[in-house]
Amino acid sequence: MTDTANSAAGGREVRLARVPAGPVTAGDFRLAEAPAAAPGPGEALVGLRMLGLNAGLAGRLGVHAATGGRGGVDVGGVPESDALVEVLDPNGLPGWAAGDPAVVQWAPWRERFAVPAGALRPAPVRDPGRAAENLTVLGHVGFTAFIAVHDIARLRPGERLLVSAAAGGVGAHAVQFARALGAEVVGVAGSAARVALLEELGAVGVDRRAGDLAGSLAAAAPDGVDVYLDAVGGEMLEAGIDLLRDGGRVVLMGAAGESGGAPRPPRNYKRMIHHELSMTGFTVLAHEDRRAVFEEIVGGWLAAGRVRPVATVHSGLAAVPGAFADLMAGAGTGRTIVDLR
Structure with missing residues (x-):
């Protein structure tokens, strides 16, 4: 990791150029010179090395569109994502030295x-x-993915998990974690290539764009599922509820399929009464106390070769707008990352 420019300079940044009127495009953003970056008391100066892109940001593109406890991004504002950074100037912060890699949420x-x-x-x-x-x-x-599958769903060996958006950043890792826990997995994705990835990861893949979603799910899990991990909402949430066995659990972590309109309750919510189903939502930021456990368990699976990172990687800050547009269009597999090293 190196930083060849003057570390006090801000370098470049990506700003929101306009609020998307429809699907997100690269033209909704622009590159600009950033203000000088000088750390104040209790701050360190860092350089961006890898940026992870999140689909949930789309709901915050506009000053009045706030979700997840974060304010909207107004035109001219700079979006935020989790990132890998390098400490350039620790500015006297205890425990940090120049060159240390760190993660910023x-x-x-x-x-x-x-x-x-x-x-x-x-x-x-x-x-x-x-x-x-x-x-x-x-x-x-x-x-x-870990909090959803391990802590909220409390997935057990031998159970069957249904995952929506299963070839995306969270979904592709939830599939692997469920398999590591000894569960069966049915994953729903939006292309033949993404379904092929799911099958490589040990899941039964269902292509939601192939038509007759309910029929395809019934064929993949003829006797139902125990847990449904939902990141989509809408029709997919209804299909998941229909597939649950008695006592089944729904874990809600997103509603990407409803971002373009008013949310509506699932038409089949009464099934939750008659089949004693449960539905639990969560926000991962409320579970930070579980990070050490997560790193220990998943780190062990990683070392043993039972799980692996899944990502689509782009290069350079100038690639960020297009990478985010591709993410929102469903391109790539796994996490969308931009490498600035």
């Missing part, structure tokens, strides 16, 4: 910036050749 799309000490977390993987693991299997999407 809310990093601006900017080459260099100051960050408070409390927002810096040591990177679990320091090997530069394995840097992407900090934003995938051991990063934000991995942590989300």
